[in-house]
Amino acid sequence: MQILLTIAYDGTNYSGWQKQDNAITVQEKVEDALSQLLNRVVVVQASSRTDAGVHALGQRASFFAEDLRVPLDKLPMVLVGLLPSDISVIAAKVVPDDFNPRFCTEYKTYAYNIYNAPSPNPLLNRYSAFIPQCLNIEAMKEAAQAFVGQYDFAAFCATGGSAKTTVRKIFSCTVEKQINGLVTITVTGNGFLYNMVRIIAGTIAYVGMGKILPQDIKSIIMSVDRTQAGKTMPPQGLVLIEVGYPIYWTNHP
Amino acid sequence: MQILLTIAYDGTNYSGWQKQDNAITVQEKVEDALSQLLNRVVVVQASSRTDAGVHALGQRASFFAEDLRVPLDKLPMVLVGLLPSDISVIAAKVVPDDFNPRFCTEYKTYAYNIYNAPSPNPLLNRYSAFIPQCLNIEAMKEAAQAFVGQYDFAAFCATGGSAKTTVRKIFSCTVEKQINGLVTITVTGNGFLYNMVRIIAGTIAYVGMGKILPQDIKSIIMSVDRTQAGKTMPPQGLVLIEVGYPIYWTNHP
Numbered sequence: 483m484q485i486l487l488t489i490a491y492d493g494t495n496y497s498g499w500q501k502q503d504n505a506i507t508v509q510e511k512v513e514d515a516l517s518q519l520l521n522r523v524v525v526v527q528a529s530s531r532t533d534a535g536v537h538a539l540g541q542r543a544s545f546f547a548e549d550l551r552v553p554l555d556k557l558p559m560v561l562v563g564l565l566p567s568d569i570s571v572i573a574a575k576v577v578p579d580d581f582n583p584r585f586c587t588e589y590k591t592y593a594y595n596i597y598n599a600p601s602p603n604p605l606l607n608r609y610s611a612f613i614p615q616c617l618n619i620e621a622m623k624e625a626a627q628a629f630v631g632q633y634d635f636a637a638f639c640a641t642g643g644s645a646k647t648t649v650r651k652i653f654s655c656t657v658e659k660q661i662n663g664l665v666t667i668t669v670t671g672n673g674f675l676y677n678m679v680r681i682i683a684g685t686i687a688y689v690g691m692g693k694i695l696p697q698d699i700k701s702i703i704m705s706v707d708r709t710q711a712g713k714t715m716p717p718q719g720l721v722l723i724e725v726g727y728p729i730y731w732t733n734h735p
Numbered sequence: 736m737q738i739l740l741t742i743a744y745d746g747t748n749y750s751g752w753q754k755q756d757n758a759i760t761v762q763e764k765v766e767d768a769l770s771q772l773l774n775r776v777v778v779v780q781a782s783s784r785t786d787a788g789v790h791a792l793g794q795r796a797s798f799f800a801e802d803l804r805v806p807l808d809k810l811p812m813v814l815v816g817l818l819p820s821d822i823s824v825i826a827a828k829v830v831p832d833d834f835n836p837r838f839c840t841e842y843k844t845y846a847y848n849i850y851n852a853p854s855p856n857p858l859l860n861r862y863s864a865f866i867p868q869c870l871n872i873e874a875m876k877e878a879a880q881a882f883v884g885q886y887d888f889a890a891f892c893a894t895g896g897s898a899k900t901t902v903r904k905i906f907s908c909t910v911e912k913q914i915n916g917l918v919t920i921t922v923t924g925n926g927f928l929y930n931m932v933r934i935i936a937g938t939i940a941y942v943g944m945g946k947i948l949p950q951d952i953k954s955i956i957m958s959v960d961r962t963q964a965g966k967t968m969p970p971q972g973l974v975l976i977e978v979g980y981p982i983y984w985t986n987h988p
Contacts, residue, residue, distance in 0.1 A: 492857040537858055558854050559867075568857045601811050604745040604821045605790055605974070609858060614812075721858070 483548055485557070486577045486732070487512075487526075489541040492568040494608055494718065498534045499541065508532075508569060512543060515564035520549055529583045529725040530590065533677075535717030537609065540572070540591075540724040544583045581731045589653060590674065591723040594667040594683035594715060598690075603663065610664060611683075611719040617690030619659050625689040626655040626667065628699035629682060636706040638685070640677035640714060648675055648706075657686065665690075668723070677714050685712035736801055738810070739830045739985070740765075740779075742794040745821040747861055747971065751787045752794065761785075761822060765796060768817035773802055782836045782978040783843065786930075788970030790862065793825075793844075793977040797836045834984050842906060842979040843927065847920040847936035848972045851943075856916065863917060864936075864972040870943030872912050878942040879908040879920065881952035882935060889959040891938070893930035893967060901928055901959075910939065918943075921976070930967050938965035 489512060497505035501513070509526060516524035528543040552560050558571040565571070595610040597603055602612045632651040639648055652671040659665050667683050685702065688694040694702070694712065702710045742765060750758035754766070762779060769777035781796040805813050811824040818824070848863040850856055855865045885904040892901055905924040912918050920936050938955065941947040947955070947965065955963045 490854075490857050492860070539856070539858065562854055567855070567860055570855045570857050572854045601743075601815055601825045602820070602823045603792070604743050604823050605792065605862060607745070607820055608861075 483550070484544050484546050484577050484579050484581060485550065485554070486542055486544045486575055486581070486583060487558075487561075487571050488573040489543055490539045490570045490572055491537060491541070492608070493532060493535050493537045495568060496534065498536065499528055499530065499532045499538075508538075508541075509543075511565060511569055512561075515561050516545060518564055519552065519560065520547060522549075527583055529587055530722055532720075532722055533717055536720045536722065537718075538722040541722055542583045542725045544577060544581070546579075575732065577731060581727075583725075586727050586731050587673065587725055588728050589670050589672055589726040591668065591670040591726075592674070592679045593721045593723050594669075594679060595719045595721070596665040596667070596683070596687060596715075597663055598659075598665050599663045606662070606664065608718060609721070611687075611716050613687060613691075615691055617665060617687070618692065619657060619665065619690065621692075621696050622657040622665070622667075622686050622690045624696035625686050625694070625699050626657045628696065629655040629669070629703075633703050634706055635675055635678060635703065637702055637708055637711045638678045638681040639675035639708065640681070641708075642676055645675055650675060650678070655682070680715045680717070680720060681708075681711050681713075683715045683719065687715065688712035736803070737797050737799050737830050737832050737834060738803065738807070739795055739797045739828050739834070739836060740811075740814075740824050741826040742796055743792045743823045743825055744790060744794070745861070746785060746788050746790045748821060749787065751785055751789065752781055752791075753784045761791075761794075762796075764818060764822055765814075768814050769798060771817055772805070772813065773800060775802075780836055782840055783975055785973075785975055786970055789973045789975065790971075791975040794975055795836045795978045797830060797834070799832075828985065830984060834980075836978070839980050839984050840926065840978055841981050842923050842925055843975070844921065844923040844977040844979075845927070845932040846974045846976050847922075847932060847968060848974070849918040849920070849936070849940060849968075850916055851912075851918050852916045859915070859917065861971060862974070864940075864969050866940060866943075868944055870918060870940070871945065872910060872918065872943065874945075874949050875910040875918070875920075875939050875943045877949035878939050878947070878952050879910045881949065882908040882922070882956075886956050887959055888928055888931060888956065890955055890961055890964045891931045891934040892928035892961065893934070894961075895929055898928055903928060903931070908935070933968045933970070933973055934961075934964050934966075936968040936972065940968065941965035
């Protein structure tokens with residue numbers, strides 16, 4: 483029996499999702515909690531390898547367990563009790579054995595938060611990048627639209643990624659100014675390259691500052707040249723919001 | 736020349752606002768930054784002594800400085816540079832010498848945030864209390880209304896306060912469910928007793944859980960008996976939002 487968890491975390495104190503030697507990771511904490519519960523080694527497979535300092539509200543990870551004695555609807559709160567307070571389990575459901583949380587992904591949604599005000603806000607510091615310069619939101623909205631479509635996004639990919647192709651499809655990209663001063667860039671796509679959302683956010687931020695024009699986005703994409711795009715924004719503004727799967731995978735009886 | 740600062744902070748790592756021996760406080764950090772800037776001892780007077788773990792977006796504190804060489808409009812960002820990242824200065828303005836940030840207060844607004852969902856949200860943990868039980872928001876709104884008016888709020892006062900009278904006037908008290916799952920209780924009054932907002936929030940939360948009826952609030956107030964009210968909610972849900980002064984104090988030429 484394969485169980486798919488929906489996991490939320492504050493990434494501030496972790497070296498990202500993926501388990502590694504000599505660093506504390508979210509995966510390790512989740513596996514520790516499951517191992518404690520099942521009294522054996524448990525390995526989980528996640529949908530996304532979020533970077534150090536990046537947050538999640540809807541990470542997905544699965545594991546196999548014929549030996550689970552906790553009722554499925556109680557599993558999230560039992561795991562919350564075994565996890566540190568900066569990691570939470572939101573939901574648990576059974577999925578088919580041949581489901582793979584990474585490769586079955588239909589879409590992923592990320593949000594990038596910028597706090598745009600004259601002084602920093604200590605209550606938002608942990609979850610946003612601070613830009614004091616007044617941003618042109620309308621120009622940012624226009625720039626965001628230009629990312630929608632299927633393109634070679636090599637200009638928006640940091641070196642060090644392992645992807646076979648740099649072609650990705652962006653389904654939507656929007657910019658919203660919230661009443662608390664946050665400017666939220668929300669991107670949904672079929673997949674993202676290494677640092678892609680943070681480079682898209684940095685490029686849209688440059689448009690907000692007047693350093694790049696909205697109508698230049700298409701030619702930056704076409705250039706396939708990383709140096710044409712904006713800078714990579716810092717990790718604390720990024721949140722993995724949702725990972726979507728085709729309904730035939732997750733509506734398992 | 737007296738200068739009034741508007742200060743925001745994440746109170747998680749502080750033993751409250753007020754300076755004390757053997758504990759790290761926000762006041763100490765603000766005075767350290769000002770002392771560093773002016774190269775002499777600076778003492779500030781604040782509007783509110785927020786408790787350990789309580790946050791602020793609009794704390795006010797003033798100091799006297801004939802020797803300030805930084806232009807007033809640059810002062811906030813200069814102080815931000817001298818302060819730790821969990822404290823920020825939002826604004827600075829000149830006020831009359833006989834203005835007192837504590838005693839001239841016309842109103843104060845506090846918000847209390849409850850995260851109401853089946854599982855905790857690690858991105859809101861630091862700034863809210865978690866209640867998994869589904870809350871009756873309409874009943875909470877009705878209960879909040881009952882706090883509006885001038886009453887003896889002794890039932891909503893923890894022991895240890897130093898107030899001469901327990902009569903206070905509440906101008907407004909509202910409950911709003913936000914789209915991110917936060918339930919925000921916002922209270923504005925001419926002043927608050929020790930732990931008063933956290934006890935009001937705990938009482939309104941009890942109404943949400945069905946442990947107290949909205950129509951019982953008035954008799955709980957009239958009882959002047961602390962044991963009749965709900966429990967004191969934890970500090971991390973509380974934010975000092977705003978301190979208001981009569982316009983003749985703060986519109987100083």
